[in-house]
Amino acid sequence: MNTTEIHQNVGRINVSWNRAGRVATILIDRPRKLNALTLELLDNLYTELRAIENSDAQVVLLKTAGDKAFCVGADITQFAQFTPAQMWKRWITEGHRVFNFLAQLRQPTIAVVDGIAVGGGLELALACDLRVGATTARLGLPETSLGTIPGWGGTERLTHVVGAARAKEMIFTRRQLDAETALTWGLLTAVSDRDSLATDVGVIVDRILEGAPAAVQVSKQLVDAAAVGAPSVILEALGSGFTASTDDFAVGVAAFQNKTTPVFTNS
Incomplete structure (x- = not known):
């Protein structure tokens, strides 16, 4: 809306x-x-x-x-x-x-x-x-x-x-x-x-x-952390685990597989 x-x-x-x-x-x-x-x-x-x-x-x-x-x-x-x-x-x-x-x-x-x-x-x-x-x-x-x-x-x-x-x-x-x-x-x-x-x-x-909101926001936090030397091997694992738990992750994967445009709901 x-x-x-x-x-x-x-x-x-x-x-x-x-x-x-x-x-x-x-x-x-x-x-x-x-x-x-x-x-x-x-x-x-x-x-x-x-x-x-x-x-x-x-x-x-x-x-x-x-x-x-x-x-x-x-x-x-x-x-x-x-x-x-x-x-x-x-x-x-x-x-x-x-x-x-x-x-x-x-x-x-x-x-x-x-x-x-x-x-x-x-x-x-x-x-x-x-x-x-x-x-x-x-x-x-x-x-x-x-x-x-x-x-x-x-x-x-x-x-x-x-x-x-x-x-x-x-x-x-x-x-x-x-x-x-x-x-x-x-x-x-x-x-x-x-x-x-x-x-x-x-x-x-x-x-x-067009991106999934949680994925965009977590990516922002990871880049900011990397800028001050935080290890990506740890933070990207945590960030990936979190985003994989969202409904938008399932929406994005399904849209890729079906060759459609994803409609994210920020959930």
Whole structure:
């Protein structure tokens, strides 16, 4: 059933989400500030992500408002007011809490990057499984020009994606990548013209939804575990055993044998 739900709670700051069928779309809506991130916005994003995790959504899109910037990162006006102790206790800790939760969602996540994604904005996109960018996308980590460092997982996640040398180049020199270079480096997983971005993202979403939901979600967890050195020989045995116990496994095998298209029920 292709249902649409709108979730926008009173008191939420610049964050909402909706579910259309099996796809949840979360929107950060602060275009006048180029979607800069404050502590209040991060807290609201965390609340909405928790709701999405417990929903029936099978794919999550992360979008931002406006056509100039995906997200320019931290709201410098706010973070400049923090003492060193507050930076340690609140600012860095809160960003990691939210971005780690996003990264660990059971559902596949796709950041739709239209415009500039720098600093915490790039770190936000890096917390998603896939990043699809418009040709207008520009990505970078400019923190050293402010006398500080990437603080919301950029040094780790960027290194996993592009390798240590390229991560160091981006951080040391504050190089801002255009969309095609980001695609070549693997920082973006696909690039589209702005006019076709939504359609091309929809194609990827549809391909994901063709798979059995439990198998897709367990595969995500296994890949994430492999990225930190977990042994596949153990985890793949456990994951295979679990997915083989689902009704969807029987559906998939029968469809293969009968040369038909499987209809998975997420059971």
